[in-house]
Amino acid sequence: MVINGIQKSSEYLKQREELINHDRALRADHKRDPLSPAETIADQFIRKLRATEASTIWSADYPSIPHPFPGMEFLTGRSIITKTKIYSILSKMPKGAILHSHFDAMGNAAEILGLVLQQPAMHIRCVKPLTVSNIKTVLPEFQCLPQEMYPSEVTLLTDPSYKNTWISVKLAREMFDPKLGGPEGFDRWVIAAMTIDPSEAYGTHNTVKKIWQKFGSTFGLYERMLHYVPIFQEYFRRFILSAIEDGISYLEIRMNFPYKCLANDGKSLLSDREIFQIFDRVLNDIKAEMKSQGREDEFFGAKIVITALRMIPVQDLEPRLRNCIALKKEFPHLIAGFDLVGHEDTCHPLKYYLEPLLKFREMQREARVEIPFLFHAGETFGDGTEADMNLYDATLLGTKRIGHGFSLIKHPKLLEICKEREIAIEVCPISNEVLRLTSSMHMHPLPALFNHGLHIVLSSDDPSIWGSMGLTFDFYQVLVSSELTGIIQLGEVAKDSIKYSMLTSEEKQTVLTAWQRRWDKFIESVVNEEMTTRSVE
Numbered sequence: 001m002v003i004n005g006i007q008k009s010s011e012y013l014k015q016r017e018e019l020i021n022h023d024r025a026l027r028a029d030h031k032r033d034p035l036s037p038a039e040t041i042a043d044q045f046i047r048k049l050r051a052t053e054a055s056t057i058w059s060a061d062y063p064s065i066p067h068p069f070p071g072m073e074f075l076t077g078r079s080i081i082t083k084t085k086i087y088s089i090l091s092k093m094p095k096g097a098i099l100h101s102h103f104d105a106m107g108n109a110a111e112i113l114g115l116v117l118q119q120p121a122m123h124i125r126c127v128k129p130l131t132v133s134n135i136k137t138v139l140p141e142f143q144c145l146p147q148e149m150y151p152s153e154v155t156l157l158t159d160p161s162y163k164n165t166w167i168s169v170k171l172a173r174e175m176f177d178p179k180l181g182g183p184e185g186f187d188r189w190v191i192a193a194m195t196i197d198p199s200e201a202y203g204t205h206n207t208v209k210k211i212w213q214k215f216g217s218t219f220g221l222y223e224r225m226l227h228y229v230p231i232f233q234e235y236f237r238r239f240i241l242s243a244i245e246d247g248i249s250y251l252e253i254r255m256n257f258p259y260k261c262l263a264n265d266g267k268s269l270l271s272d273r274e275i276f277q278i279f280d281r282v283l284n285d286i287k288a289e290m291k292s293q294g295r296e297d298e299f300f301g302a303k304i305v306i307t308a309l310r311m312i313p314v315q316d317l318e319p320r321l322r323n324c325i326a327l328k329k330e331f332p333h334l335i336a337g338f339d340l341v342g343h344e345d346t347c348h349p350l351k352y353y354l355e356p357l358l359k360f361r362e363m364q365r366e367a368r369v370e371i372p373f374l375f376h377a378g379e380t381f382g383d384g385t386e387a388d389m390n391l392y393d394a395t396l397l398g399t400k401r402i403g404h405g406f407s408l409i410k411h412p413k414l415l416e417i418c419k420e421r422e423i424a425i426e427v428c429p430i431s432n433e434v435l436r437l438t439s440s441m442h443m444h445p446l447p448a449l450f451n452h453g454l455h456i457v458l459s460s461d462d463p464s465i466w467g468s469m470g471l472t473f474d475f476y477q478v479l480v481s482s483e484l485t486g487i488i489q490l491g492e493v494a495k496d497s498i499k500y501s502m503l504t505s506e507e508k509q510t511v512l513t514a515w516q517r518r519w520d521k522f523i524e525s526v527v528n529e530e531m532t533t534r535s536v537e
């Protein structure tokens with residue numbers, strides 16, 4: 001690799017090629033087996049399409065989007081993304097597993113409101129009468145009420161005499177003041193509170209701290225809307241079905257326990273056991289449904305990563321960990337691991353929980369169960385802050401994967417360890433951008449992680465809140481913001497999501513074989529698309 005002293009351009013070009021290959025040698029797409037002829041065509045076709053769409057769809061004028069570009073802020077660019085052929089191709093790609101998403105924020109917001117509206121027990125209130133001038137700032141509050149507590153007198157949310165009283169959600173919607181948009185205005189009001197919109201992410205709340213205030217307030221709503229068994233069950237079923245339609249064949253879902261879900265009577269709480277029994281039932285029903293359609297190799301189930309909020313006092317963690325062990329013993333096939341969640345920049349660092357976390361290993365040995373740590377760490381742009389330092393603790397505590405690891409790129413030794421120990425990084429591109437860690441995908445550390453040869457899985461984190469159900473949008477943002485990354489790299493990421501899941505090695509083999517079959521078919525369909533496009537040109 002000596003560059004000095006080169007005389008001939010042919011020699012220079014040879015050395016240039018060697019240097020480039022050397023630099024790219026760690027990437028997953030460079031390390032894999034040679035591409036099949038069909039993969040080569042598909043890869044080149046998608047690269048060409050990406051360039052064409054950058055200069056057509058992404059360069060057109062849009063009245064409400066002043067400066068569009070591929071990889072731009074997701075919430076502003078989403079309506080352009082869905083116009084592209086690349087998006088439509090990626091929506092058919094088999095994507096492997098979702099390994100990083102939070103249960104309460106995985107469904108479509110409008111559909112969740114639809115489920116709430118079907119339940120007479122669901123009620124709503126707000127702190128003062130809603131008016132045209134305060135509707136953007138006054139938040140709805142939901143509550144499931146037992147029948148004996150249904151209100152006997154009703155004052156509408158928009159009535160000037162309204163005073164923070166409960167009203168049935170359905171009635172509140174039907175009677176919503178036409179001056180505020182009637183029932184559609186009601187939907188807009190509630191959905192705005194459940195989601196982050198571009199004016200918030202890129203305007204009023206454009207810092208990590210401010211956007212987390214809005215983000216946190218949405219979780220308060222989801223909790224009240226979803227934690228009622230008829231809604232909870234149907235919600236779970238629907239998001240699994242929609243994940244399957246997006247080419248996802250397995251999920252590991254983070255969920256806080258105890259998960260306070262109201263039973264049918266709207267009063268008593270389900271036990272954790274009952275929650276897991278519901279999971280089992282819903283998953284088995286879906287598997288049976290898939291089998292009856294001859295699609296059994298498209299879905300292999302889901303597991304829960306039990307989480308606790310990193311705000312709880314340290315002494316409260318040990319009982320949670322004991323509960324986690326008891327649940328694992330009873331539902332070994334449904335529990336993937338343990339994690340602590342919440343805003344790392346403002347909550348307790350992992351180090352604060354060191355004693356119970358160290359003890360957890362011993363507790364597992366005694367109980368003869370294995371519950372790997374799958375820690376969120378480094379979801380920050382800090383460099384040496386406590387949130388950033390969580391990466392050291394997650395690594396020392398033996399985490400099997402790292403959730404986000406946004407600041408990992410700053411730490412050479414940790415990069416080396418993650419590579420050596422095959423600690424996969426769960427990267428959630430759209431989440432990081434909406435939560436203001438990066439202003440566009442081009443500034444995201446992901447391309448650097450790919451180039452360093454880290455094991456990466458892509459995930460959606462909280463798709464309800466940014467309207468990015470499934471994984472297609474995340475895959476899209478990654479594909480269009482690096483020239484090196486092509487469909488082959490995305491295929492490797494999908495494979496890694498199976499390889500670094502918490503399935504057993506036999507299960508992984510089964511899921512990988514099914515994935516490969518679907519991948520070959522997918523590549524064939526891209527090749528067909530290429531031929532059709534060529535014949536039109």
Ligand SMILES: O=c1[nH]cnc2c1ncn2[C@@H]1O[C@H](CO)[C@@H](O)[C@H]1O
Pocket residue numbers: 102103104216219254255256307309341342343344376379431461462
């Ligand atoms: O990206 C994230 N990082 C850390 N915590 C999160 C993220 N997304 C959601 N939660 C947390 O998970 C809980 C629901 O399970 C919520 O309290 C939310 O704060």
